[in-house]
Amino acid sequence: GENVEQHPSTLSVQEGDSAVIKCTYSDSASNYFPWYKQELGKRPQLIIDIRSNVGEKKDQRIAVTLNKTAKHFSLHITETQPEDSAVYFCAARGSARQLTFGSGTQLTVLP
Amino acid sequence: DAGVIQSPRHEVTEMGQEVTLRCKPISGHNSLFWYRQTMMRGLELLIYFNNNVPIDDSGMPEDRFSAKMPNASFSTLKIQPSEPRDSAVYFCASSWGRGGTGELFFGEGSRLTVL
Numbered sequence: 001g002e003n004v005e006q007h008p009s010t011l012s013v014q015e016g017d018s019a020v021i022k023c024t025y026s027d028s029a030s031n032y033f034p035w036y037k038q039e040l041g042k043r044p045q046l047i048i049d050i051r052s053n054v055g056e057k058k059d060q061r062i063a064v065t066l067n068k069t070a071k072h073f074s075l076h077i078t079e080t081q082p083e084d085s086a087v088y089f090c091a092a093r094g095s096a097r098q099l100t101f102g103s104g105t106q107l108t109v110l111p
Numbered sequence: 112d113a114g115v116i117q118s119p120r121h122e123v124t125e126m127g128q129e130v131t132l133r134c135k136p137i138s139g140h141n142s143l144f145w146y147r148q149t150m151m152r153g154l155e156l157l158i159y160f161n162n163n164v165p166i167d168d169s170g171m172p173e174d175r176f177s178a179k180m181p182n183a184s185f186s187t188l189k190i191q192p193s194e195p196r197d198s199a200v201y202f203c204a205s206s207w208g209r210g211g212t213g214e215l216f217f218g219e220g221s222r223l224t225v226l
Binding site: 034042043044045046049089096098099100101102103104 | 144153154156159166167202214215217218219220
């Protein structure tokens with residue numbers, strides 16, 4: 001089945017700096033890669049996603065890039081703000097048709 | 112729509128007791144998922160249903176866990192007997208399409224503590 005690895009597990013940045021979280025996946029048939037944000041005690045919520053026919057997608061301060069050849073995708077957050085502090089999960093949907101999640105990255109934005 | 116609704120939000124029980132978690136998916140969604148979240152193992156898929164039929168239950172840890180979806184608007188996850196290692200947050204999620212083709216919407220979760 002699909003295996004998704006996510007790095008780093010924790011990330012601290014100064015407010016205003018950029019943050020990058022990276023994921024790799026194993027199933028070459030994977031075609032959908034969402035990112036979820038989970039604030040403390042809350043549910044995971046979708047913040048951005050990308051499909052395999054696209055290399056990059058941007059939504060305001062958030063962007064995701066996908067390299068299908070290398071089987072990795074990344075989340076980029078620019079101009080970070082304290083409210084960006086949360087756990088971020090990447091996921092991939094492979095040939096088994098369900099989402100497999102990475103282990104999560106605890107992002108802390110320091111004021 | 113009120114989103115995915117789970118109950119109870121919190122459950123504290125003693126080892127050996129039966130636990131039943133409930134979920135109401137978003138109306139019109141035809142795929143439903145049960146996930147378990149722990150610090151050690153992250154978000155694990157336990158089982159998912161498509162059109163009320165269990166498609167993949169390979170993530171169900173053992174026979175103590177069972178899940179049902181008697182109709183399109185209700186699902187249960189049952190643990191009998193419960194053990195301390197079952198303590199976790201259990202999320203129900205729903206989407207449109209087979210295997211979560213569409214966006215996955217999570218409920219607020221049920222935090223289970225087994226003493």
